[in-house]
Amino acid sequence: MPYFDAASAAPPHPVARQALLAALDEGWADPARLHREGRRARLLLDAARETAAEAVGCRPDELSFTPSGTRALHDGIAGALGGRRRTGRHLVVSSVEHSAVLHAADALEADGGSVTRVGVDRTGLVDPAEYAAALRPDTALAALQSANHETGTEQPLAEVAAVCRAAGVPLLVDAAQSLGWGPVPEGWSLLTASAHKWGGPAGVGLLAVRKGTRFSPRGPVDEREGGRAPGFPDLPAIVAAAASLRAVRAEAGAEAARLRALVDRVRARVPALVPDVEVVGHPARRLPHIVTFSCLYVDGEALLHALDREGFSVSSGSSCTSSTLEPSHVLRAMGVLSEGNVRVSLPRGALATDVERFLEVLPGVVDGVRRHLGAPPVAPAPAAGEAEVVVDALGKRCPIPVIELAKVFDRVPVGGLVTVLSDDEAARLDVPAWCDMRGQEYVGERVVEGGVGYTVRRVS
Amino acid sequence: MPYFDAASAAPPHPVARQALLAALDEGWADPARLHREGRRARLLLDAARETAAEAVGCRPDELSFTPSGTRALHDGIAGALGGRRRTGRHLVVSSVEHSAVLHAADALEADGGSVTRVGVDRTGLVDPAEYAAALRPDTALAALQSANHETGTEQPLAEVAAVCRAAGVPLLVDAAQSLGWGPVPEGWSLLTASAHKWGGPAGVGLLAVRKGTRFSPRGPVDEREGGRAPGFPDLPAIVAAAASLRAVRAEAGAEAARLRALVDRVRARVPALVPDVEVVGHPARRLPHIVTFSCLYVDGEALLHALDREGFSVSSGSSCTSSTLEPSHVLRAMGVLSEGNVRVSLPRGALATDVERFLEVLPGVVDGVRRHLGAPPVAPAPAAGEAEVVVDALGKRCPIPVIELAKVFDRVPVGGLVTVLSDDEAARLDVPAWCDMRGQEYVGERVVEGGVGYTVRRVS
Incomplete structure (x- = not known):
C-alpha cells in the first residue's frame, strides 16, 4: 500500500527502530543521576548529541533535544526574542513558514510585539531584497524555512543569511523538511528540525543555538538540555533520532537522485494526464521528494478519500481538508489554485512501480470526483449572448x-x-x-x- | 545489580516495551491525517486516551498527553493561571512540591504575580487549615502533590481539595509519584503525571483538566491534544504509557503490600544498624516504595558513590549531589537533617534478598565514609572546661x-x-x-x- 505522505511523517527508518530498541534497555534511567544506570544513560545522551551535532554542523553544546519540531520552533523563537528584547520586539518571517512559526508570530503580536510577513512569488520563493527591506533596527529575529513543507520549494537561504548578518539580526532556519537530505548552508544563528520527518521516531526535535546568539528561555527554569528544553529527556527516542539521521544522510545522495527522477515524472505526466491541473512550487529549486498540484473543480478532501480507496496515502493543503476550512496559507501566499490540492511526498524507498500506478489511477479518480460534483466540460460552449x-x-x-x-x-x-x-x-x-x-x-x-x-x- | 531509584525513573514495565514495539509499526503516522495510516494512528491515540483517562478517573476529552511530567506541570500551571487571570495572579503551592512547580511559581513572581508557599511539618505534611489560610480572593490556582518524591509522604489531598472547593480555587494535583499505585482522590481540577515514574516510557506526561475549569494555554496556538500540548504526538510512547499504566495498576495492590513490607524493614533496621541516622518522612501516610534517611557526618555524594561501588543505585537529596550545592528544598522545608541523605525507592519486582543485602552493606559503607571524613566518635568525651x-x-x-x-x-x-x-x-x-x-x-x-x-x- 503506497504511502506518499512522508512530509507529514516518514515511516521509521530500520536504524531508528533498532536504536530505539537497544536504548529502551540501556537508556531508561535519568542521565542526571550519578549511579551506574544514570551514567550509562548520560553516555548515550552525549553520544547522540555528538552524532546529531555533526549532522547539523554545530558543536554538541550548541544542540538541545526538544520533544518535537513544533516545540523547538516555539521555544527557539521565544528564547531568541527574549534574548534580544532590548533590541526590540519585531519579528520577520516568510508568509509560507510552518504554522508553528506563524502561530508564534501571532502570539508575539497578541503580546504587543510586531511582525513582518515577507511574501513569496508564484513559485513560493522569497526575494532576498524584499527580506532585507523588512529588517528594522528593532528586529529581534528573522525566520526562514530551508524548504517548504507543501511545495518542496527551497528558499535562498545563503542570500537571506547574508542580509540578516549585514543587519545584525539572528536568523532562525526551520530545517524540518530538509535536514535528512543534507546540511543547511552556513549563516544561521538558530536551527530547528524534527526527527519524524527524516525517518526518526516521534518525540524528538532539534534546537541548535550558535554560540554568541543571545537566548533567554521563556517559562520556568529547568536544568535539562542547556536550560532550553525542560523535562525528562526521551532518551531512547533521542538515540534513535541521532542514529537514523546519520543513516539517512549516508544514503541521501543516491536516494535523492532516485526520488527526484520519480518526482520529475509526476511533475511532467500529471498535467498531461489530467486536464485543468496546476503543478505548484519552484520547477528547479526544490526538495527531491515533494510535488504538489491542484486540480480545478475538485474538492481536495474528496480527492484524498478517493485516492485512499485506490490505496494511495497522500495529503492535501486545500481548504476542505483543514479543520478550519481555510485554504492552505502556503498556496494562498503563492497566489495559486488551492482547490483540489494534492501533495505527493515520497518516503525513502518509494517504488517506481507505485508511482506509475498512481499516474495510472489519478486521471480516473479526478474525473470521478469532478463528475460527482457536477463540474463543467473543459471548454465552454459558444456564448449565448447575456452581457x-x-x-x-x-x-x-x-x-x-x-x-x-x-x-x-x-x-x-x-x-x-x-x-x-x-x-x-x-x-x-x-x-x-x-x-x-x-x-x-x-x-x-x-x-x-x-x-x-x-x-x-x-x-x- | 539492584536499582533502588525508581522515584527518579522506573525501569520500563514489560508491557510498556511490548506496546511500544507494536505501536512503532502501527502508530508512526500523523493521527490528524485522513489516509489509512493516519486513521490507524488516530485509533491508537483514541484508545490510549481512553485507557489513561480511566486510570486517572476522568473523561477522555479532559486528558491531554504532554511530552513529560515537567511540561504537564509548566503548561498546566500556566494555562490555569491564564484562564483565571481576571480573578488574580496569586498562586498557592506547598514548599515540598517538585521543582517544576516551584520554578513555575518563581516564574510567576518574576512576571509580577505572587506566590504563597505553604510549609510542612517535620514529617512533610501540609496542614489543611494552614493551606486554607493561604487562599485569597485573588488566588488563581492552588497546587499540591499527591505524595512527595523524596520522602513518599502522602498529602491530605481530600481535605485540601475541600478547602479549595470552598474558596472556589481550582486545585492542581501533581500525581507523578502516586498514579501508578492508585487513583487520586476526587476534588482536583487539574492533574498531572509522568509515565516514566510508573514504568512507562520517557516522553509522556499527562495533563487532565476537568470540564468547567478555566484554562487558557500559554504560547502559540496549536490544535493538538485539545490545544493544550503543542507538537506532533509521540504515539508509540503514548500507547506504551497507557498500556503500562493499566498493567501496573492491575498489579498495584499486591505489589504495594510486598514493597511496603520491604520499606518497613528498611525503616526499622537502618536506625538500629547505623548510628546517628534519621529516617525522614511520615511514618504511616506514605507511598509503598520510598524511604529516605539521613546520616550524620556523611557526605551524600560520597555515600552514593560508595553504595554504587557495592552495586546499589540510590539517590540523594542532600546538598552535595545537587549541581547547585544547595540542600534539598524538601528536607529543608521539613527542617530535618539533610547531610548524608539517601533515598531508597524500590522498583516493582525489587527483591527481598537485595534489600537484605543493602542492609548488610550499609553500616560498613557509612562507617567508611565517616572515617574518611574524620567524623567524631558517637558519644562526646567528658567536658574539658572551656566555656x-x-x-x-x-x-x-x-x-x-x-x-x-x-x-x-x-x-x-x-x-x-x-x-x-x-x-x-x-x-x-x-x-x-x-x-x-x-x-x-x-x-x-x-x-x-x-x-x-x-x-x-x-x-x-
Whole structure:
C-alpha cells in the first residue's frame, strides 16, 4: 500500500527502530543521576548529541533535544526574542513558514510585539531584497524555512543569511523538511528540525543555538538540555533520532537522485494526464521528494478519500481538508489554485512501480470526483449572448463556486462579465487562479450581502 | 545489580516495551491525517486516551498527553493561571512540591504575580487549615502533590481539595509519584503525571483538566491534544504509557503490600544498624516504595558513590549531589537533617534478598565514609572546661561543619557554648538537626565575616 505522505511523517527508518530498541534497555534511567544506570544513560545522551551535532554542523553544546519540531520552533523563537528584547520586539518571517512559526508570530503580536510577513512569488520563493527591506533596527529575529513543507520549494537561504548578518539580526532556519537530505548552508544563528520527518521516531526535535546568539528561555527554569528544553529527556527516542539521521544522510545522495527522477515524472505526466491541473512550487529549486498540484473543480478532501480507496496515502493543503476550512496559507501566499490540492511526498524507498500506478489511477479518480460534483466540460460552449451573469454560490464550499462560475461562463459573450457570489474564503484564491488557467480576465471583488462577489471578464 | 531509584525513573514495565514495539509499526503516522495510516494512528491515540483517562478517573476529552511530567506541570500551571487571570495572579503551592512547580511559581513572581508557599511539618505534611489560610480572593490556582518524591509522604489531598472547593480555587494535583499505585482522590481540577515514574516510557506526561475549569494555554496556538500540548504526538510512547499504566495498576495492590513490607524493614533496621541516622518522612501516610534517611557526618555524594561501588543505585537529596550545592528544598522545608541523605525507592519486582543485602552493606559503607571524613566518635568525651569554643569551618562543605562542631563539643562543659562558622547553606539545616538528634540546645545564628555563626549550648 503506497504511502506518499512522508512530509507529514516518514515511516521509521530500520536504524531508528533498532536504536530505539537497544536504548529502551540501556537508556531508561535519568542521565542526571550519578549511579551506574544514570551514567550509562548520560553516555548515550552525549553520544547522540555528538552524532546529531555533526549532522547539523554545530558543536554538541550548541544542540538541545526538544520533544518535537513544533516545540523547538516555539521555544527557539521565544528564547531568541527574549534574548534580544532590548533590541526590540519585531519579528520577520516568510508568509509560507510552518504554522508553528506563524502561530508564534501571532502570539508575539497578541503580546504587543510586531511582525513582518515577507511574501513569496508564484513559485513560493522569497526575494532576498524584499527580506532585507523588512529588517528594522528593532528586529529581534528573522525566520526562514530551508524548504517548504507543501511545495518542496527551497528558499535562498545563503542570500537571506547574508542580509540578516549585514543587519545584525539572528536568523532562525526551520530545517524540518530538509535536514535528512543534507546540511543547511552556513549563516544561521538558530536551527530547528524534527526527527519524524527524516525517518526518526516521534518525540524528538532539534534546537541548535550558535554560540554568541543571545537566548533567554521563556517559562520556568529547568536544568535539562542547556536550560532550553525542560523535562525528562526521551532518551531512547533521542538515540534513535541521532542514529537514523546519520543513516539517512549516508544514503541521501543516491536516494535523492532516485526520488527526484520519480518526482520529475509526476511533475511532467500529471498535467498531461489530467486536464485543468496546476503543478505548484519552484520547477528547479526544490526538495527531491515533494510535488504538489491542484486540480480545478475538485474538492481536495474528496480527492484524498478517493485516492485512499485506490490505496494511495497522500495529503492535501486545500481548504476542505483543514479543520478550519481555510485554504492552505502556503498556496494562498503563492497566489495559486488551492482547490483540489494534492501533495505527493515520497518516503525513502518509494517504488517506481507505485508511482506509475498512481499516474495510472489519478486521471480516473479526478474525473470521478469532478463528475460527482457536477463540474463543467473543459471548454465552454459558444456564448449565448447575456452581457452579465450573476451566479449565487453563497453557502457553498469550494470547489462549487468555481464550478458554478465555469458552468455559466458560456452564457456571456467575449467582453461580458460573470460575477460569482461566495462566502467561502477559498474563492478569493481560486477564482483568480481559474482566470489564470483559462486566460480570462479577473476584474476584482466587492462586498455583497452575505459574502463577496468575484467578477470575471470573458476575453476569449 | 539492584536499582533502588525508581522515584527518579522506573525501569520500563514489560508491557510498556511490548506496546511500544507494536505501536512503532502501527502508530508512526500523523493521527490528524485522513489516509489509512493516519486513521490507524488516530485509533491508537483514541484508545490510549481512553485507557489513561480511566486510570486517572476522568473523561477522555479532559486528558491531554504532554511530552513529560515537567511540561504537564509548566503548561498546566500556566494555562490555569491564564484562564483565571481576571480573578488574580496569586498562586498557592506547598514548599515540598517538585521543582517544576516551584520554578513555575518563581516564574510567576518574576512576571509580577505572587506566590504563597505553604510549609510542612517535620514529617512533610501540609496542614489543611494552614493551606486554607493561604487562599485569597485573588488566588488563581492552588497546587499540591499527591505524595512527595523524596520522602513518599502522602498529602491530605481530600481535605485540601475541600478547602479549595470552598474558596472556589481550582486545585492542581501533581500525581507523578502516586498514579501508578492508585487513583487520586476526587476534588482536583487539574492533574498531572509522568509515565516514566510508573514504568512507562520517557516522553509522556499527562495533563487532565476537568470540564468547567478555566484554562487558557500559554504560547502559540496549536490544535493538538485539545490545544493544550503543542507538537506532533509521540504515539508509540503514548500507547506504551497507557498500556503500562493499566498493567501496573492491575498489579498495584499486591505489589504495594510486598514493597511496603520491604520499606518497613528498611525503616526499622537502618536506625538500629547505623548510628546517628534519621529516617525522614511520615511514618504511616506514605507511598509503598520510598524511604529516605539521613546520616550524620556523611557526605551524600560520597555515600552514593560508595553504595554504587557495592552495586546499589540510590539517590540523594542532600546538598552535595545537587549541581547547585544547595540542600534539598524538601528536607529543608521539613527542617530535618539533610547531610548524608539517601533515598531508597524500590522498583516493582525489587527483591527481598537485595534489600537484605543493602542492609548488610550499609553500616560498613557509612562507617567508611565517616572515617574518611574524620567524623567524631558517637558519644562526646567528658567536658574539658572551656566555656565557649568557636570553630571555623568557613570554606568547608557539608558535612564538615557538623563534624567540626561535634569534634570540639566535648571541650565545653554543660552550659557552655560552641559556635561553628560556616558558609555552606546546608549548615543552617544540619546544625539544628544535629542538636535535635543529640538532645542539645540550638541557640541561634548570627552573621559573621564570610559566613554565618551557628551557636549550640551543651545541655547534657
